[in-house]
Amino acid sequence: MRSPLRQAINATLLGVCLAGATLPIRVHAQEPLDERQARDWNIAAGSLAGALDQFARQAGISLSYDAGSVAGKNSPGLNGTLDRQQALSRLLQGQGLQAQRQGNNTWLLLPQAVDSGVLNLGATTVTGQRLGATSEGSGSYTTGAVTIGKGEHSLRRTPQSVSVMTRKLMNDQNITTIDQLLERTPGITTYESPMGGKYFYSRGFKMLGQYQYDGVPLDIGKDYVQADSFSANMAIYDRVEVLKGAAGMLKGAGTASGAVNFVRKRPQHTPTTSLALSAGTWDNYRAEVDTGGPLNDSGTVRGRAAVSQQKRGSYMDVDKRQEQAFYGxxxxxxxxxxxxxxxxSHEDVDATPCWGGLPRYSDGKSIGLSRSSCLGQSWNDWQSRRTTxxxxxxxxFNEDWKLKVGAVHSRNLQDIKYAASEGTVAYGDPAPSSTSYAALLDYDHKDYGLDAYIDGTFExxxxxxxxxxGANGSRGSQDDIYAIxxxxxxxxxxxPDHHFPEPADGTFWPNMxxxxxxxxxxxxxxxxxxxxxxxxxxxMLILGSRVSWYDNRRQSHNLAWGEWSDQDARTKETGVVTPFAALIYDLNENLSVYTSYADIFQPQSSYATTSGAALKPKIGDNYELGIKGEWFDGRLNSSLALFRAIEKNAAETDFTTRCGTSADGYCYTDGGKVRAQGVEAEISGELLERLQVxxxxxYTQTKHLKNINSDNVGAVSNSYVPRHMFRLWSDYQLDGALSKWTVGAGVNAQSSNYRIQNIKLEQAGYAVWSSRLAYRVDDTSTVxxxxxxxxxxxxxxTVGTASWGNFYAEPRNFTVSVKGNF
Structure with a gap:
């Protein structure tokens, strides 16, 4: 049985979200519990709180209630053969309480007395030890289940590495964008593109279009001219699940990098409103309102709406950004x-970006520019609108079988105009002069996704x-125009001069x-x-397979290296089988060992050979061996994994050729073969009482097994990804007289990474520390x-070349935030 201290901790965690909520005292008649199967109950007499705790454990549900409503009450216990509903009714008999259903496995206990007023919940006690998939309101850095692989399975029962960024984790670290989120995810490397946006790497491979919304796959980010990052406001999402390793079973096409599943917030069964305000360094201001609850007396119709608005400057000159998001x-x-x-949802970004990065000396050494340096122009403009x-x-169908069908449509329109400069700097030159260029871009991307599956258990x-x-499909189209x-x-x-004359839009095409x-x-x-x-x-033996059909057509008319080139290439793949297999063995009630295998299949139609033909699809194998732990009834999860992935037919740049159809002007070959292998260890959840981690x-090692340049065989295949990477964040609630205070701290550390283009440009290893100090003003608000x-x-x-593409990280900065739940 949990100690009183443990109960108090859990009461505090959920109390932040529920303590200030107002609920009608009128309690509606409840639907019968789904599971009506009778079972034997054996709950000892004692305190009512203890009896409810035992019941929740045995029933596999979560109960929440006002601590004062059970204080001093005793229970005669429960013995006999009853179904869950009968057992709960028997426990509550004569206690002045009745149960209100919040979800399939979540119940709220309310007083039986009703009148026309409202009931304000005080400190809330949560009983029942199992966390669910939804992270909102759990107060936890881990989750009881993930949905990225269809159905709901615990991390321990998922035979691949998965990191989950929960709602509390995002709130505590002030994570508001996809860039910030993946920069704090273990095992993920980010790399800033000189044309805006960021590339993401996992296990040494670039993540290409491996995104899902509520489990529905989309091609967002695929062949995205502005890298893999897109506008994604975290105010919309309950959690983000990041799978590392081959994800072909989820979608079909995919590399050995992984996949990202955005799980949106859902309408709640109880009225809840939250307000968050923040202000930070470089005039960074943000406001967010989130409200929802039942829309009819029976609670069968529920709604939710969220709005966020942010305006922020930057440590870089010129750079500034406004963004807003609406969700219903x-x-x-x-x-x-x-x-x-x-x-x-609708997300809107209006920014004056500073892209292109900074130069270095011709030998690759830093020229020592200030971190505020920007070589762009004050008229730089980035407009992005995404509607989803x-x-x-x-x-x-019954207790054992369910059907789920999901559909997503997303459209992203971007209009961009910016200037940047490039060119190496000579030693001793007091007034170096760099060439300048301007770019005009118009993007229109549409994505559709549909997924349907039946999930059930049988004896x-x-x-x-x-x-x-199940079956799923996606369709992505892009219509892009750009001129430099x-x-x-x-x-x-x-x-730097930020006030060059702005060239008229009509001058780009004839002069590009x-x-x-x-x-x-x-x-x-x-x-x-x-x-x-x-x-x-x-x-447990897990066997899976997917049969995929793929059709890609790319038409381009491009100018590069002084020549126009046209491409009309089509790639079709029929009946491609992507198998998956795994074994999970439970060593004891806390530990399981597992091994898994997955196929890799990734079309490469956006890359062209010297003849203009698309490259062959990338294929390969992904292996993983690990051990996972589930502690304290699922409130803490841990994992340790060895991984190896081999990709064949990998695209390689042929710098000796020119292809106007390519975005970078070079031709490609598909003769590459690379290997990535390493070790991953992760921990998430409640490590000690009041301590979330x-x-x-x-550890990632990449190597060229085959390469267009024989000198590269055996060399590192992805030098952007550091050999060693460590991410840690923790949050501790003080005890006793200081119990209203919470202290958080974290570090992002990595070994060196580099880029080679004739010369080696390297960033030495570093560690960056962050912290949080929070004070709970009352049961509804926190500063x-x-x-x-x-x-x-x-x-x-980000390490670029000697001429361009080097980006400083943010200097020291602070944010003050106030959040209230009502």
Whole structure:
């Protein structure tokens, strides 16, 4: 049984979200619990709180209640054969309480007395030890289940490495964008593109379009001219699940890098409103409102709306940004077993960016520019608008089987105009002069995704097994126009001029040295199946397979290296089988060992050979061996994994050729073969009473096994990814008289990384520290101070070339935030 201290801790964690909520005292009649199967109960007499705790443990549900409503009350216990509803009713008999259902496995206990007023919940006690998939309101840095692999399975029962960024973790670290989130995710490396956005790498491989919304795969980020990052405001999401390793079973096409699943916030069963305000260094201001709850008396229609607005400057000259996000969602219980969910979001970015990066000396050494240096112009402009529509339907046939159908549509429009400079600096030159250029870009990307599957359990040979059968598909199209032209002005990196005359839009196309049009449509669909067989009580065999069809057509008309080139290439793949297999063996009640294998299949149609033909698809193998731990009834998860991935037919740049159809002007070959291997360790959740932790260590070794340049065989294949990487964040609630205070601290550390282009440009290893100090003013509001880069480490977050593309990381900065729940 949990100690009183443990109960108090859990009361505090959930109390932050529920303590200030107001609920109508009128309690609606509840639907019967789904599981009506009678079972034997044996709960000893004693305090009511203790009896409820035992019941929740045995029933596998979560109960929340006002601590004062059970204080001093005793229970005669419970013995006999009853179903769950009967057992809960028996426990509450004569106690003046009744249960209100919040979800499939979550219940709220309220006083039986009703009147026309409202009830304000005080400190809330949570009983029942199992966390669910939804992280909001859990107060935890871990989750009880992930949904990235269809269905709901605990981290321990997922035979691949998965990191989950929960709602509390995002709130505590002030994470508001996808860039910030992945920069703090163990094992993920970010690399800033000189044309805006960031590339993401996992296990030594670039993540290309491996995104899901509520499990529905989309091609967002695929062949994205501005790297893999897109506008994604975290105010919309409950959690983000990041799978590392081959994810072909989820979507079909994919590398050995992994996948990212954005799980949006859902309407709640109780009225809840939160308000968050923050102000920080460089005039960084943000406001966020999130409200929702039942829209009818029976609670069968529930709504939710969230709005966020942010305006921020930057440590770099010129750079500034405004963004806003709107989100609305509706859940409708069509029947007690069927729920329809609808949602829409709109994200808008209006920015004056500083792109292009900074130069170095010709030998690659830093020229010592200030971190505020920007070689761009005050008229730089980036407009991005993304609208996303969601829909899903969940139907429970019975206790064991359910159907889920989900659909997502997203459209992103971007209009960009910016200038930058490039050119190495000579030693001793007091007034170096760099060439300047300007770019004009117009992007229109549309993405559609649909996923449907049946998930259920069945009994055979005295054991319980699980079967998932499904199909999904996605269609992504892009219609891009871009032009890059030289500017007559030259830039002095030491004394940059941000007020060059702005060239008219009409001057770009006739004067460009690089640019053109690109239209691409990629359609893929497939069927999949996963069977989880219990070979014995401690041993599970997982067999899965997906059959995929892929059709990609790319049409381009591009100018590069002074020549126009046209491409009309089509790639079709039919009936590609992507198998997956795994074994999980339970060593004891806390530890499981596992091994898994997955295939790799990734079309490369956006890369062209000297003949203009698209490259062959990338194929390969992904292996993983690990051990996972689940402690304190799932409130703490840990993992240790060895991984190896081999990719064949990898695209390689042929710098001796010119291809106007390529975005960078070079031709490619598909003769590369690379290997990545290493170790990952991760921990998340409640390590000690009042202490939440999230972090991991990653060792990654990459190597060229085959390469267009024989001298590179055996060399590192991805030098952007550091050999050693460590991420850690922790949050500790003080005790006693200081119990209203919470202290958080974290570090992001890595070994050196570099880039080679004739010369080696290297960033030495570094460690960057951050912290948080929070004070709970009352049961509804909290004030916090976050600090990043506390020791003001000066380093390059991204290593470019000697001429361009080097980006400093943010200097020391602070943010004060206030959050209230009502």
């Amino acid at each position: 969602a509706l859940d409708v219980d069509l029947t007690p077993d069927t729920t329809l969910g609808l949602g829409a 529509l969601f829909a899903d339907l969940t139907h429970h 055979a040979f005295g054991l319980t097994h699980e079967l998932i059968l 032209r030289n500017l007559p002005q030259r830039q002095n990196p030491y004394q 040295y690089r640019g053109g049009t690109a239209k691409e449509t990629a359609t893929q669909y497939g069927t999949y199946a996963t069977l989880r067989l219990r070979l014995a009580e401690p041993l 999230f972090g991991g260590y990653t 916090a101070l976050n600090g990043n880069n506390l020791f003001d480490k000066n380093y390059y977050q």
